Amino acid sequence: MLRLASRAFAFRPASRLPLAAARKLHSVPPRQDKPGSHSRTDSEVEFEYPAEHELPSSKPVSGAGGQYVKPTLPSFTLDGKVGVVTGGARGLGLVIGQGMVYSGADLALVDMNKDEAEKQAKLIVDAFVKENPNAQRIPKVTAHYADVADADSVEKCIAEIIQQHGKIDNLVTSAGFTENFEAVNYPIDRLRKLWAVNVDGTYLFATSVARHLMERKSPGSMVMIGSMSGSIVNVPQPQAPYNASKAGVRHLAASLAVEWAHAGIRVNCLSPGYMLTALTQKILDENPELKQKWVSLIPQGKMGLPQDLMGPVAFLLSDASSYVTGADIRVDGGYTVT
Template sequence: MPSSAPVQGRGGLHMKRTLASFSLEGKVGVVTGGARGLGLVMGQGIVISGGNLAIVDMNKEEAERQAAELVEVFRKENPGASKVPKVTAHYADVSNADSVQECIDDVIKEHGKIDHLVTSAGFTENYNAIDYPIDRIRKLWAVNVDGTYLFAITVAKHLMERKAPGSMVFIGSMSGSIVNVPQPQAPYNSAKAAVRHLAASLAVEWAHAGIRVNCISPGYMLTALTEKILDEKPDLKRHWTSLIPQGKMGQPADLMGPVTFLLSDASQYVTGADVRVDGGYTLT
């Protein structure tokens, strides 16, 4: 192969043939919770697949840092590229309706439009159900469920005004279908079940407008955060891993393909689906 041949790395121009419908070229994607963890890696997947990206997070400073980093990585993987993706950072507290509207207005001002949405802002915590402070439960539901709902309806209104099709991916969890052990997290599990069924319900309600809504339910993924916790609890890591048919936890990059597929035209006839990315955990 001549030395000037494009590098066949994870991103950039490459020489492997693939369906053109997987490309996100010309699209604008919003990722909530995009400054860190799974959201950040899915945002990276959008950029690698040709899309422009708006990173939304409560931590705007980190979102700004990561936006600059994504563009830098793109430049390295695509030396001499004439077109560089636009990656912007925006503040929102996803649980607050005014904050969500301001954020969407800001994204539209910067990018001119929105085509895709990925809702990854969310968190979990462990309390026995009878000890769980109600204020904390309300906060957990507000971020995981209201946050998903508020972003979805605000982006849907924009798409309907433009009479444009769109695709949304809600990040649920396998916890929306199974009950994790041994950690007690009943409100989180029910929040993620709500996210999954919200995707199905909105998929039906908005099908007439060409808006597709799907859910990705990850299993145990090794992010910087979970890695740190599990390094301190090797027994828990062994226990979890023993329950996963593939015998290992997932890498955040394992979500790049599924999210790109669901956002892209390659999944045109897929709506209301729950795609489990869990190494087979929920099958046993």
């Protein structure tokens, strides 16, 4: 899927790529109605992940509700837990982190842009206080820098989080991005960067947190943010390397779930469909025909919202899912079952 989210894929014309066609795409051209054409990728769709300064800032979700505003099963709580979210300064990662806080957890937001992470950490706490004026405990939310593809940077970040929070119980790996180019025109250096963030970054954070949990002899739960693209082929945009990377994340979660089951560490994959983040909205406003293509293939007839991931993540991190490990939960409006 194109999950325009935290550190995750924006669209931009790719005319400056050496192997890409020297054209600038402002909208998806109409496709000729030929047999099978609507189920194929379109070489005219080319989008490149933007530079950090071009990514829009996200906002915490308002009106999400306070801590225990409504009665629910006690097993869904994250009280007393410390969670880590990579790619947590924007988009899906930010909203997922906010959902963890509203479920009782303390939170460490990890991102390449630490300034943005610090800003969002404060906004999450402010939102919590505003909606929970009588709360007996204010959650601790911290911001941390990490290059998820660099082992030393990951280890330094994990050590900093443990120093500030005392422990880590839960991990959500939301850092990732995609680009859209024909495979024959995708420069190998960009492919390696994509895999380094999407796959290596997921692996490095998961193994580092697992070592910490094993040293503590403590159970824990991890959610790897995959994508419906790890199970299907998106159309019309070509994105073979991204799809393969998310298939890797999905199977990595299953494999580590088996390997770490003896230690009480659960690992699951959450695979979103097309999610309407602020960044996605901006791009689709400029490419309405692309949005029409996507929505036409979703049985629910609409794109998902970032807050649609709050509940599934809270479930997978909490004791409510204590017998769930190695699973892939798709949040895609039914896209992958048609």
